[in-house]
Amino acid sequence: MAKFDVVDLSxxxxxxxxxxxxxxxxxxxxxxxxxxxKMQHINxxxxxxxxxxxxxxxxxxxxxxxxxxxxxxxxxxxRASHWVGGGKAMGPKQRDYTYRPxxxxxxxxxxxxxxxxxxxxxxxVVDAFPADGKSKQAYQSLTKGLKLVNALIVDEKKNDKxxxxxxxxxxxxxxxxxxxxxxxxxxxxxxxxxxxxAKAIAEALLKPRGSKAxx
Numbered sequence: 019m020a021k022f023d024v025v026d027l028s029x030x031x032x033x034x035x036x037x038x039x040x041x042x043x044x045x046x047x048x049x050x051x052x053x054x055x056k057m058q059h060i061n062x063x064x065x066x067x068x069x070x071x072x073x074x075x076x077x078x079x080x081x082x083x084x085x086x087x088x089x090x091x092x093x094x095x096x097r098a099s100h101w102v103g104g105g106k107a108m109g110p111k112q113r114d115y116t117y118r119p120x121x122x123x124x125x126x127x128x129x130x131x132x133x134x135x136x137x138x139x140x141x142x143v144v145d146a147f148p149a150d151g152k153s154k155q156a157y158q159s160l161t162k163g164l165k166l167v168n169a170l171i172v173d174e175k176k177n178d179k180x181x182x183x184x185x186x187x188x189x190x191x192x193x194x195x196x197x198x199x200x201x202x203x204x205x206x207x208x209x210x211x212x213x214x215x216a217k218a219i220a221e222a223l224l225k226p227r228g229s230k231a232x233x
Contacts (some may be wrong), residue, residue: 020136022143024213027159032145032175035213041220042141043158047126047135053119054127054200055200063115068139072097072105073080131203131220140208146213160190169208172198172215192203195219 019036020043026032050083072078078097085092099107119127135141142164149156160166168189173180175194184192193202195218203209 022136022141022216023097024143024145025164027147028114029164035143035207035216035217037132038224040089041129041223042132042136044126044129044133045170045179046137047130050123050127050130051134051200051204053095053123054131054182055121055204057117058199058201060115060117065113067110068112069106071107071109072099075103075105079178127200128198128203129223132209133201134205141206142169142189142210143172143216144210146210146214147171147180147210149183151182153183153187157187157190158171164210166190166208166210168206170202170206171210172219173212174214174218177212195222 020039022035022037023031024033024035070117071124072095075097078095082093083090084098097104099105160169171190171192172195173192181192184190191202193217198219
C-alpha cells in the first residue's frame with residue numbers, strides 16, 4: 019500500500035493514509051496515457067462538416083433541354099456539380115469520430131497518470147477543503163497555505179462551494195472524483211486530493227470488471 023501524508027490547508031501534517039498500489043503505485047505506461055489522451059481529444063471532434071451533393075440540392079429534377087438537336091452539350095440536371103449552384107462532387111460528409119478503448123484500458127490509464135504524479139511527489143492529500151464559495155479564500159489556501167502555483171483539486175461533488183470558488187481560477191481546476199480523467203491530471207503540475215476523494219477514486223478504479231458503474 020502506498021502511504022501519503024495527510025495535511026491541513028496550512029500544509030501541516032495531521033495524519034497518514036494508505037492507498038492501493040494498483041492505483042497510486044503502478045509503473046507509468048506511456049502508451050496507455052497516449053490511448054486515453056487520444057480518446058479525449060478525438061471525441062471532441064463534432065464531425066458535422068458536410069456539403070450538399072447533387073442529390074441534396076433542391077431543383078434540377080427536369081432535364082434542362084432535350085438530348086439531341088440543340089447544338090449544346092447534353093445535360094441531365096442543372097444541379098450537377100459543374101453547374102453554378104450545383105452539388106459538390108466528392109464533398110465531405112458527416113461522420114462519427116468516437117473512439118472508446120475498453121474499460122480496463124481507461125482504468126489502467128488513469129491509474130498510470132495518478133502513479134506518475136505520485137512518483138513525482140506531486141500529490142497532496144488534505145483532510146478536508148472547506149470553502150465559503152469565495153475565490154479569494156480558496157486562492158489563499160492554495161497559494162499561501164499549500165504553496166502551489168497551479169493544481170487540480172479533487173473533492174466530492176457535494177462540496178459545491180469549493181467547486182464554485184475554484185472554477186473561475188486561471189491556474190487551478192476543480193473536479194469531482196467521478197469526473198477525474200487522464201487529461202485533467204496531466205494538465206496541472208500538482209494534484210490535490212481530499213481524503214474522501216482519494217478513497218472514492220481508489221474504490222472506483224478497483225471495482226470488479228462486472229460492475230455496471232458508468233465511466
